[in-house]
Every structure is written in C-alpha cells, then in structure tokens.
Amino acid sequence: MRSHFDEQLHKLNEEMIRMGSMIEHAIEQAGILMASRDAEHARTVIAADVEVDRKEREIETLCLRLILMQQPVARDLRLVSSALKMITDMERIGDQAADIAEIISMPVKGQRYVYPELLQQMGPAAGTMVNRAVDAFVKRDVDLAHEVIESDDVVDALFNDVKKELLQTMKKHSEFGMQLLDALMIAKYLERIGDHACNIAEWVEYAVTGTYKGDKL
Amino acid sequence: MKKRIFIGLIMISLLTGLLFTLVVGAVLPISAQRRVIDSLQQEAAFIRARTPEEGISTDFFNRLITDSRVTWIAADGHVHYDQPADAQAMENHADRPEFIQALSQGRGTAVRYSSTLGQDMMYYALRLEDGSVLRLAAPVQVTHLLFSDMLPWLGVCLAVCLIGALVIARLLTGDLSRAIARINLDTPEEVDTFEELSPLLTRISQQNKHGREQLDALAQKQQEMDKLIDSMSEGFMVLDARRRILTINRSAAAMLEVDPHDALGKTLPEISRKPEILQLLQQMDSTGEASVTMPWDLKIYALNASVVEGSEGAVLLLGDVTERIEGENMRKRFTANVSHELRTPLTTICGYSEMLQSGMVKPGDEKEFYARISSESKRLLALVEDILRLSQMDEGYPGGLYKRVSLWDTAREALSSLQPMADKKDVRLNLLGEKLSIMGDPTLLSELMFNLVDNAIKYNRIGGHVDVSIRQGREGFDLVVQDNGIGIERGQQDKIFERFYRTDKSRSKETGGTGLGLSIVKHSAEYHRATLTVDSEPGLGTTIIVTFPRSQPAETTDKSDKKKKSADKKSADAPKKGKKDKSGQ
Numbered sequence: 001m002r003s004h005f006d007e008q009l010h011k012l013n014e015e016m017i018r019m020g021s022m023i024e025h026a027i028e029q030a031g032i033l034m035a036s037r038d039a040e041h042a043r044t045v046i047a048a049d050v051e052v053d054r055k056e057r058e059i060e061t062l063c064l065r066l067i068l069m070q071q072p073v074a075r076d077l078r079l080v081s082s083a084l085k086m087i088t089d090m091e092r093i094g095d096q097a098a099d100i101a102e103i104i105s106m107p108v109k110g111q112r113y114v115y116p117e118l119l120q121q122m123g124p125a126a127g128t129m130v131n132r133a134v135d136a137f138v139k140r141d142v143d144l145a146h147e148v149i150e151s152d153d154v155v156d157a158l159f160n161d162v163k164k165e166l167l168q169t170m171k172k173h174s175e176f177g178m179q180l181l182d183a184l185m186i187a188k189y190l191e192r193i194g195d196h197a198c199n200i201a202e203w204v205e206y207a208v209t210g211t212y213k214g215d216k217l
Numbered sequence: 218m219k220k221r222i223f224i225g226l227i228m229i230s231l232l233t234g235l236l237f238t239l240v241v242g243a244v245l246p247i248s249a250q251r252r253v254i255d256s257l258q259q260e261a262a263f264i265r266a267r268t269p270e271e272g273i274s275t276d277f278f279n280r281l282i283t284d285s286r287v288t289w290i291a292a293d294g295h296v297h298y299d300q301p302a303d304a305q306a307m308e309n310h311a312d313r314p315e316f317i318q319a320l321s322q323g324r325g326t327a328v329r330y331s332s333t334l335g336q337d338m339m340y341y342a343l344r345l346e347d348g349s350v351l352r353l354a355a356p357v358q359v360t361h362l363l364f365s366d367m368l369p370w371l372g373v374c375l376a377v378c379l380i381g382a383l384v385i386a387r388l389l390t391g392d393l394s395r396a397i398a399r400i401n402l403d404t405p406e407e408v409d410t411f412e413e414l415s416p417l418l419t420r421i422s423q424q425n426k427h428g429r430e431q432l433d434a435l436a437q438k439q440q441e442m443d444k445l446i447d448s449m450s451e452g453f454m455v456l457d458a459r460r461r462i463l464t465i466n467r468s469a470a471a472m473l474e475v476d477p478h479d480a481l482g483k484t485l486p487e488i489s490r491k492p493e494i495l496q497l498l499q500q501m502d503s504t505g506e507a508s509v510t511m512p513w514d515l516k517i518y519a520l521n522a523s524v525v526e527g528s529e530g531a532v533l534l535l536g537d538v539t540e541r542i543e544g545e546n547m548r549k550r551f552t553a554n555v556s557h558e559l560r561t562p563l564t565t566i567c568g569y570s571e572m573l574q575s576g577m578v579k580p581g582d583e584k585e586f587y588a589r590i591s592s593e594s595k596r597l598l599a600l601v602e603d604i605l606r607l608s609q610m611d612e613g614y615p616g617g618l619y620k621r622v623s624l625w626d627t628a629r630e631a632l633s634s635l636q637p638m639a640d641k642k643d644v645r646l647n648l649l650g651e652k653l654s655i656m657g658d659p660t661l662l663s664e665l666m667f668n669l670v671d672n673a674i675k676y677n678r679i680g681g682h683v684d685v686s687i688r689q690g691r692e693g694f695d696l697v698v699q700d701n702g703i704g705i706e707r708g709q710q711d712k713i714f715e716r717f718y719r720t721d722k723s724r725s726k727e728t729g730g731t732g733l734g735l736s737i738v739k740h741s742a743e744y745h746r747a748t749l750t751v752d753s754e755p756g757l758g759t760t761i762i763v764t765f766p767r768s769q770p771a772e773t774t775d776k777s778d779k780k781k782k783s784a785d786k787k788s789a790d791a792p793k794k795g796k797k798d799k800s801g802q
Contacts, residue, residue, distance in 0.1 A: 010459060014486060021490035138487050 005070045009079070012062055016083055019055045020134035023090050026052065026097035027130050027193060031123030033104045034115055034186065042105035045098060052094030056087045063087075082207040086137070089196040089203075093130060096189040096196075103182045113179040115186070116169075118162045122190040125155050129197035136204045145208075148201035155194035162187040219390035226382030234375050241367065250339060250357065254326055257341035257353040260285060264351060265343060272347060286334070286354040290316060290342075297349070302333045310352075315342040319350045328357060452518075452535030460484050460498060460531070472518055472535050485533075497522055501531060510538065517542045547715075554717040558600055558732065562593040569593075596731075603733040606664070607716070610740040619770050622662050623654040624687045624696060631666040632685065635674060644677050646670070650687040653694050656769040657745050665741040668734040669698045669761055675730060676720075676759070677702035692748075693767040701758035710751045714739040738763075 029045045063084045066072060072080055129148055136144040163184065170180050206212040260283060269277060278287060278298045289298040294311025296304045310316050318325025319342035331338040337357040342350050396410040403425065405418040446453050452469025454462060462480050470477035475488045485494055493511035500507035501522040508521040519538040524531045569586045572578050578586055625648070632646045639646050655662075666685075673683040677700050684699045705713060705720055712718050717732040742749050746766050753759040 014484065017484075017486040017490055018495055021486070021492055021495050024490060025492050134490065138490075 005066075005072070005076075008062065008066055008070065009072075009076060012059065012066065012080065012083060015055065015059050015062065016086070017134070017138055019052065019059060019087060019090050020137065022048070022052050022055060023093045023097065024127070024131055024134060026094050027123070027127045030097040030100040031120075031127055033101055034120055034123050037104055037112070039105045039107070042101040045101035046105065049094050049098035052091060056091040059083065059087045078210055079207050082203040086200050086203045089199040093193050093196045096193050100186050100189050103186055106182070108179065110175065113169075113173075113176040113183065115183055116162065116165050118158060118165060119183060119187055119190075122155065122158045122162060122187060125151075125158060126190045126193040126197070129155065129194050130200075133197040133200040133204065136201055137207075140204070140208050142205050142208050145201040145204040149198050152194050152198045155191055159187050159191040218393065219386050222389055223382055223386035226386060227379060230375065230378030230382060234371060234378070238371060246357075250328065253339050253355050253357070254341055257285060257339070257355055258324075258343075261341055261343040261351055261353050264353075265345060268345065273345065273349065283353075284355070286338070288352040288354070290350045290352060292320070292348040292350070299333075307333065313340070313342075313352075315340040315352060316350055318342065319344045319352075450537075452533075454485075454533040454535070456485065456531040456533060458529030462488075463530070469533075469535050472513070472516075472537070493520070510542070515539070551716050554732075555604060558717060559597065562597040562600070565593045566590050566597070600731045600733075603731045603737065607733060607736055607740065610737070610744070619656045619772055620659060621654050621772060622657045622659050623652065624662070624694065625650075625652040625654070627659070627663050627666050628670075628685050628687060628696075631663060631670050635667070635670050638671075639674050639683070642674060642677060643680050644674050645682040646674075647682065647684045648686075649684060650697075651689065653687050653689070655694055655745070655765050656772060657765075661741040661744055665738050665763065666696075668738045669763075671730070672734055673698050673700040673702065673759070673761075676700070681758075690762075690764055692764050694765040696763040696765070697760060698763075699758065699760040704755040704757055704759055705751070705753040706755055707753075710753055713751070714749070 026045060026048060029041070029048075033042050033045065063080050066080050067077075129151055132144055132151075133148045135141070136148060166180050166184050166187070169176065173180075202213060206217065210216060264281065264287075273289065275289075275298045278289060278300065281287060281300075286302075287298070287300045288296060288304075288310070290296050290310045294309040294313075294316065296307040296310055298304050299307055313327070314329075315325035315327040318327075323344050325340075325342040327340045327342075329338060329340065330336070331354070334356075338354045339357050340352055340354045342352040344350050393411070396414060399410060400414070400418065400421075401407065402421060405421045405425070410418075446464065446466045449466055450468055452472045453464070453466040454469050455464040457463050461482055461484050465475075465477050465480050467477060470480060473480075473489050480488050485498060491511055491513070493509045497507045497509045497520050500509075501524060506523045508519065511518050511520060516537055516539045519536045521534045521536075522531055569590050573583065573586055628648055632648055636646065670683060670685060677683065681701050684697070686695075686697045686699070688695050688697070709718075709720050713720065714735045716736045718735075719732055739749065742763055748764045750762040750764065751759070752762070
C-alpha cells in the first residue's frame, strides 16, 4: 500500500517537472517570437498549449485520486495540495505564452513596429522567474523560492517602464496605434507570467515548510 | 554455554554421588557383616576359652552376659540352651547351614531370617570340644542403620556441589565471553587468550585475509571500471527502475552541466527539464529504446537511451555530434553554393549564345559577346577544377608524397606566374627571407603559394605591394604573405577559409576567382600540419602566416615514374590521412 503511494507521489513529482518543462519551453519560445515575429513558429507555440492543458488535467486527476484513495497526511498532503494549486498557475503561464504567440501570429497592416528593447528584456526576465520557480519546486529550495518572489519587482518595474515608453511612442507615431496596444498586451501578459511564477514559488514554500505567505496553515 | 557447563558439572556431581552411594551401599554391608562376624567369632572364642573343665552346662550360659543371642546345640541338633528364646520350644537345629558347616569344618557362618526372633540374623557357629556346637547370632540391621545415617549428609554434599557448579559455571563462562569479547576481528592473532580459541582465531584471520584480498580485487576492478567510464569522451549514465541516476561519468555531467555527485540518486528530469530529455524518457519507457538530438548552448548532443534487458534499469549515452551535424550542414551549404556558382556563368553563356544564334546581336558586337562567353567558360572551368581539387582533398589527397621542397623556389615560381596579373594592377611583388625547404607535396605547396599570392594581388589596391617572406619562426618555418590591400573586417577573418565565402559579395565578379582559393590553402596547410594565422586591418592590409612544424615527416622514396604503379597503395593510405585532417578541423 505504502509503496503504491510512494509510486504515485513519485509520478506526481515527475509529471509536475514535465509540466514545468512545457511552460518553460513555451515562455522561451514566446521570447524568441518577440524578436523573430515568425508567424509560422507562433502557430506551433499556440498549438503546444493544448498539451499543457492536457497535462494540467492529468495532474489534477492524479492529485485528487491521491487525496481520495491514499488519504495523505502532513508533508505529503501539503505536496499534493500545493501541486493542485501550482498547476493552475502553470496552466495560466502556458495560456499567456500562447496568447503572446497569438498576437505575434496576427498579420500586420502597414509598417511593422519593432518591439522596444525593454519589452524584449521582459521575456527572458519572466522566463527566468518561471525557470527558477520550477527549479525551486524540483529542488524543494525555499531560498530560491524567496528569490523568485523578490524578483517579481524587477518584472513589474520593467512593465511600468515599457508602459511609459509605449505611451511616448503612441504620441509620436499614431500610425502604430494597434500594434502598440498589442505590445502593451504582451507586456501585461509577461507581467502576469511573473505573478504566476511568484504564486508557484509561494506554493513551493508551503509544500516544504507549511507556511503560506507568512501564515502557518 | 553457561547452562551447559552448569548442567555438566551437576551431572558429574550427581554421578559421583550416585556411584559413591552405590559403592558405599555395596561395600558397607559386607564390611559391617565381617565386623559382626568378627565380634561373634571373638565372643565365641572367648566363651569356648572360658568353658569349665567339667563341661558345659546350661548354668554356665546363664551366667554369661552378652548382647548376642547365644544358642547351645547338641551334636544331634537338639537345642540345649537359647537366649533369649526358650530352648524347650525350639525345633531341632540339625538342618541349619551354619551348624552343618561347624560340624564338618569346626566353624560356620550364615545370614538368614530367623523365624524365632522374626528378623534377619547373622550366625556364627563353633564346634566345641565335646562335639556340641555353640552358636552366636546378632541382627544384621546394624548395616542398614549405618547407611540411612549417611543419607542426610549425602544430600548436603549434593547441595554444596550444586552451588559450586553454579559458581564455577558462571566464572568459566564469564572468562570465556570476556576472552571472546577481547578478540579484535581484524587482528585476531594479537590477542593473548585461551589456547582453545586459537584454531578459531586462525580461521578468522585466514578468512579475513581471504576476504580482504577479494575486496581489494573487487575494489580494483571497480576502480578500473570507474576510470574507464570516467575517461570516456561520450557521456554515460545508468538509471535504475525509477529512472534515478546510479552512475554518471564526467563527460555526461559536463554536458548536462551538473555536479556528478549532486546528480546521483536524482531523476533525470530533476537535473534537466529540456523537452528533448523528457521526450527521450517517455519514448524509452514506451518502446524500450530512444534517441534524440538536443541543442545545448552552441553544441548539439545526441542522446541514446535503452532499457537494459532483463532488468528495469536503463543506460544512457550522450555524444557530442556538433561537428557531424555542422559538417552535414556545411556540405548542404556547399552543394547549394556550388549549384549557384555553376549556374551564374552558365546562364551568361547560355544567354549570350542564344542571342548570337538568333541574330539579335548587332553586327560588330559579336566579338565582345564571344569574349564574354570565353571568359565565363574559363571561369566555369576554373571553378570545376577547384571543386574537383577540393573534393579530392576531402577524400584524402591521393598524391601522398613527401619530398624535400624549397619554399623559396615554390614562391618564386608562383610570383613569376602571377607577375602579369600584378602588373595589370600595378602591384609590386617582393620575395624576402631565407632559402628554406621543407618536406611536403610540391603540387599542394605551389597551390597554397599561388592562391595566397593571388588573393593578395586581387584584394590589393592600385600601386600596392605584396611581400612574401620565408623565415625561421619561433614555432617552425614561417611563410608570410603580407599586403597593404583592402584588408578584412575582424568579424570575417575566421570565415575567409570557408568555401565560397566572400568578404564583399558584390565585388566577386570584378575580382574573378572561384571563392575556393583559401579553402584550398586551408586544406593544403592541414595536409602539411601547418597552422594558419590571419592578421588584418581593414584599409591597411592583410598578413597571412603559414607556420610549418619544425619536425618534418620522412621523405617518401617514391620516384615520379613509379607513381602510377604505387597509386593504389598510396590511395589506400591517403584516406586515413584525409580523415585525420578532417577531424582536426
């Protein structure tokens, strides 16, 4: 009985890493897309999001089955329940990466607006956050999780800067209007991805220490 | 052990007690009887000695004071007197054994139950001088009494033995267990202990030695294996049933950028979440075998995984295939470039000749058209020749000859054949330095020289100069080709040896050439194990240094007239050389 339970926990861990890898890949591709603006590539990124959704359902089923049939307690229960919360955030990250790809895949009328350097930086910045949040889960590293939570400020600051820059551009080049709004959307998506990475990090902390956002649950 | 010693001691005590009792029980009655008989005998002798002269009478007996029973029997067995029984009431005693014995031998003894007294009696009969018999009797009971007196003492003795046995057993086993506890299993001989233990100790030390030897052998084998696996250039990993890492060699750890000690016991996804790795594991779990190629930084790795037959574990091999993949890409690029380069002159030739054919050319202009067709054909020819040359070199140069070649003479020949071209551009050619010679292939060396100088003239400016100097350098023999031409941008300097690479694509027509010259130079240099150094400053000029190694290969003795005969043999050697050169790229 116990060994079956261990087996399932092991599988849960493995599946979480798989899903983590998927979203890391998705955000990485989104970053590449922002520079390349390759519509064909963008469509493959959008298609890959289906896999992330499927993986979320898979893990969800696994978690519920674990809770219902094995009645985990203490640490194991924390792991399973935080996994349930994390996959929601992971799925959102996948969605947002797909949304970015969708914006990029849209045909552009007239001159193409090149995304500002700051926006290009947001991709890797958010990507690193996701990367490290997943790392923190894999290594059960609370310190790393804290670093992720702190680094959210960097992405938020970048978002504000990008917003200002886009506003400036809008005043001077009204012809880019629609594209500038799209760029703002991308920036917002990236900023949200950072938030989701933060959430994942918080749940990692809970899984390891039992403390969520400073409260002992 | 204690129990057994205790039981043993008790058994011995009991046995001793029992034996003793038996012996005493057997010996004591006999000696008691003898004593009784002795006393009866003495008493009888005493009575006989006191017999009065006038003969025995009942009165005489009445006066006797004795504990024993006294009977006086006449020779015919009639009892005259008995004390304490009444003689008158007694039967004839002629049948009594002691009486019969006394009559015949003078004395007789018997032990028997006396019906008169109702107990076991010991009898002693003595024949008197008048033929009558005096019989004395005493009860045997005294011996039983003696024996039963001893029984309580026997019990005490046994109790003492019991306690003694307990104590001794405890002491002995205590000693033994202390002695055993003192034994150091690693060095059993060093303990001074009971000699009874020494066979055991010798056995242990033999076993120890044997075990150590086996362990050493095993450890050495393991070490050899580890070393072997660790020194593999391929990455090697062994995974258990749950896909945790059991073994990871240095190369694999380096490729995946993990600490090999950290990685042990972790699953592969825990150390790398590359989609390719996850895909590999998934594929392997479903089909038992899998392989993927994975780009990582600037490298490309090939991963092969297979489940080990008969167990749940798996083996993973990682190889660096960057070169192979890049080689493939380069060949693809080369094919595309070749097609393109061949097409350009052919299009011109086709177009011009069709124009001529259809009479679209104004009379008088034909000459120019013919000239263009001719020059494009020559270009095509040169291109095909260069390509052939290069593919020959790729296959491994079949010439395979090492001869003493004078660099100086080769350079002079190249310069003189390029002099007309230099004159056209008003470029001065100078040959400087020493008259050095090296071991090499004359054809390849002259091609190297020709292409270097050719490039130096082509990419020069009007009135420039090209200096070829041959000198002893620090590393070997240097061939330096220096010009003050247009130079090469820094970013392009390492690309100029690529096939069909041109620093300025728009000028390729103008300067002519095939775009393969420096590729041929590179090949030739590699063939001679020479290194190429490029030093260039845009606008100031370019210096290319070819450094031939000081240690020169031996001269091959083949004469040129034997060349054809030994061509087979040489071409058999040459591909090896070619491959070696390639891997050194």
